[in-house]
Amino acid sequence: MAKVIALANQKGGVGKTTTAINLAASLAVLEQKVLLVDADPQANATSGIGFDIRAIKTSIYECLIDDVDPNGIILETEVENLDLLPSHIDLVGAEIEMTNLPNREQIMKTVISGIKDNYDFILIDCSPSLGLITLNALTASDSVLIPVQCEYFALEGLGKLLNTIKIVQNRLNTALEIEGFLLTMYDARLRLSNQVVDEVKKHFQQMVFETIVPRNIKLSEAPSFGKPVLMYDVNSSGAVNYLNLGREILQRNEMTRISDADKIIN
Numbered sequence: 001m002a003k004v005i006a007l008a009n010q011k012g013g014v015g016k017t018t019t020a021i022n023l024a025a026s027l028a029v030l031e032q033k034v035l036l037v038d039a040d041p042q043a044n045a046t047s048g049i050g051f052d053i054r055a056i057k058t059s060i061y062e063c064l065i066d067d068v069d070p071n072g073i074i075l076e077t078e079v080e081n082l083d084l085l086p087s088h089i090d091l092v093g094a095e096i097e098m099t100n101l102p103n104r105e106q107i108m109k110t111v112i113s114g115i116k117d118n119y120d121f122i123l124i125d126c127s128p129s130l131g132l133i134t135l136n137a138l139t140a141s142d143s144v145l146i147p148v149q150c151e152y153f154a155l156e157g158l159g160k161l162l163n164t165i166k167i168v169q170n171r172l173n174t175a176l177e178i179e180g181f182l183l184t185m186y187d188a189r190l191r192l193s194n195q196v197v198d199e200v201k202k203h204f205q206q207m208v209f210e211t212i213v214p215r216n217i218k219l220s221e222a223p224s225f226g227k228p229v230l231m232y233d234v235n236s237s238g239a240v241n242y243l244n245l246g247r248e249i250l251q252r253n254e255m256t257r258i259s260d261a262d263k264i265i266n
Contacts, residue, residue, distance in 0.1 A: 015184035025228030026246030038087035050226035
């Protein structure tokens, strides 16, 4: 049965979708069966992994609103072991339509429960908000991975996100855990980046991933080609870092026998 991980941060531009795409691809390369769920109306994960969103006729929107079976919607990607449950701009209206539905916070959990046995990991790319869709994703998940940009405002919104997670833990999903904090867009030349790293590690300690994702031009270019960075430039630092993150997650979940010495690729 799959471990379901939501990637959430209400602050936009922190590398959340980039992480969702590239972590999913890395876990797939590490021989895990992975489903990437695009739960963002912008559908960037859908386009960033190679699909034309204008050609998407049925998406997660229909699963949430019309009770459509997700098995008939899931798409195979060009990455072996990696599938996609796509999004569509229609998802913008889903929060309003879900408002009056019974158990409205549990709808995504019901959708995912029918496909969990088919995968080792299900990653949910959340929208940059703390609305009903994100609440659904957190309720449906076993854990939440929080990308944190290495810039001044990065820590500012974390309190609100952590408060939302606490509410979900208390009221909707008592089993929800924090998978970890991932530091992204790191620039070793900037004192500010190093200060953010120190501050996050000081506050969250072992919950911070050892892997830090620096700014990397290949990571920025890959989505325009509809590819994870592993398929675009396997030798880039971005590809190496996300492969390391995949290994680290497997180790944290005791799903690999890789020794500590071999955990990080140089």
